[in-house]
Amino acid sequence: MDEKKLYDYNIDETFDLFLLIKSAIVRVAKNGKKFIAFTFQDKSGQMDGKYWDANEADIEKYQGGTVVKVSGKRELYQGNPQIRLFHMRLTNAGEPDKAEQFIEKAPIKKEDMMEEINETVFEITNANWNRIVRYLLNKYQKEYFQAPAAKRFHHAFYGGLAFHTVSMLRLAKSITAQYEEIDHSLLYAGVILHDLGKVMELTGPVSTEYTLEGNLVGHIVLVDEEITKACQALKINDKIEDVTLLKHMILAHHGKLDFGSPVVPKLREAEILYHIDHLDATINMLNNTLNRTEPGTFSERIFGLDNRSFYKPNTNRLSNEKEEESDTLF
Known part of the structure; x- marks a missing residue:
């Protein structure tokens, strides 16, 4: 495989690369003909490109999760990078064809992230929160350490959810060290569980799309439901204050109703969780772009x-x- 990656090419430079189709959405142009809006990916990042006048065979052939050979040119459209497609084909025998060869991965090993999160669980001294967090981490362990944290914009890579969580826990620990009044157990539990619903909302790191549950319910409500199920399994009364506080952390973590939270933060720790989440996502987007x-x-x-x-x-x-x-x- 060519060692040069997609983002190693400059604007107006042509290339001939193997790329993963991250997503393929069929749309209709103004002339009534179908085209495919692609998002391509290799380990350097994602880039969009349009395949005009697509026929049914093209639509069937070029699906998300497929590796293809792309000849094209990197361009800039309305301030964003995109690919002008010249030619595209499926891979031949002996050519790279495994999606895993092209997906971005978290910069920390899975085992190290698992260890760091598990060590933090020991610091959750409230028994109910500790048991609920342990139960849900065990239930979704495989998915939790593979899933991206988003479809596209931040931590949208293999292990992105766990990496986002680890980054937020580090921020949370710095804040609790500075402000002793903060309930660190509640904040850490909220950080670990706040995006756990992404394992149900998104299909996975290779060809990331929203599931039916993700589109119709959303990850915030999905986690709220999982906490209720955990309480039932652990024989914890889900109406006690401990559980209500933990649920509020999840339900309020987007900070504003306009951002998708059913309620706004009404706990000190919930307000902090919202800012930590937003800060880490923002820095990740900036780093990815500025790199x-x-x-x-x-x-x-x-x-x-x-x-x-x-x-x-x-x-x-x-x-x-x-x-x-x-x-x-x-």
């Missing part, structure tokens, strides 16, 4: 951040200035 932006230029637009572009400072210039400054101090 593939040339120093001294503006990034592509980030849809999840109000479609803004961000400037990446010319670090070489800054480091040179610091060296010159240090040379003239004495």
